[in-house]
Amino acid sequence: MKRTRHSNKLPATRWSLIGRAAAAESNVRRAAIAEVVTAYDPALKYFLVCKLRVDEDTAAEITQGFVTDRIIEKGILGRADPARGRVRSFIVRALYNYAMTWLERSRRHKGISLDALPTAAEAAIDDPLLKSFDRQWARNVLWQAVDAMHKECLQKSRNDIWEIFRVRVVEPAKNGTEPMDYDRLVERFGFSSPREAIHRLATGVRMLKRHLKQIVGQYTHTDEQVEQELLDLRDAFA
Amino acid sequence: MSEIEPEDRGSAALIRSLFAPGDEDVIQWRPRELAGILTQEARCPLQCLPGNSNLTFFELMDCDHADPETLRAVKTWAKRQCQGYDDDRLPEPVAKVLYACVLIKASAQGVSLTRLSAAEIQNLVQWCLAQHWLPPEVASRLRRELSRFGRRG
16 A cells, blocks of 8 residues: 555645634634644545555545544534543544444445445554554644744744754755754854854754644643643654 | 654654753764864853953963963853753763863863862863864863873872
8 A cells, every 4th residue: 555645635725615614613723623634634544545445535535524524513522531542542533433434325325345345353443553643643743843833933034043953953854864064054054153053953943842732732632631642742653 | 663664764753852851862963063063162252251251262271371260160161061051052072072171271270170080080081082073173182281180190
């Protein structure tokens, strides 16, 4: 099965439709839903493609329906009980239930063979599946946080922080390139002392950590849950 | 634990480093860069000194009789850098070399700045000299002060 990195088969405008569908909700809730959708979209589709063996278009359709029907209309995130496990486990199980109903309905309406559907045992949500879901989620949260950091730097006219962080941290992580050498940093950015460079990099690190926290905080309810999500983020690639 | 796919390795490394204590795992200075950082820092005016002093670390090291209070101020700053208290802290190995330099310089002048024994100071200097990235202009100054310290007995 080909795995699509940062896959998002749905055009961006479809997500804006979802945003409008939720217009009756408060601004905060809409923003939170948008964050959830952005954070989880690739992981949800990956789960459907790998576990339920649907094609990518069907996975996109199911995901779209899940977000609209369950997350926005029925507000299931508000029912996620911290005592019963992590937000991601809750979401993936809710998606699984939704997808099975969706596939069964499609089978009846479109005459899809039952053989095409996985058995309950095959579709069981096991540890490797949750691990792979966690990694998709973690990767997406990370790069969302990097994007948010970049936007903040632009808004605050702190391109100096973004550029050194980009050549030193972001590009190597994204493309596997070598971080720009210190001597070249001095040449390019004109630092008169190492502490100038280090201060900017440290500021960039703090910004990125803050954005990571904000992003996981969008779909958690308490400080403890935020901390747990951050630990899960750390452990996703442990 | 399942193996991390090649496309995920960069994300995985960045996430791991973000959760490590301090920022050094994220920034990850390579040994060859430490030399450049140390040399540039040693050529900058020492910001830990009061007033408008333009004295650099290398100039301090090259004074025949450095002012004890200046040595004390620089040692306090270098120690804070080693302990990671400052926001713009230098990489730990660089801070450690600066700390060793000022301790051996003071000891060679007979100025006591630390509770470390003579042997401990010498060991610290030897550790610095064993760093393959140590720039020659720093290594030569360390050896000179170590030799002066040895002559004092």
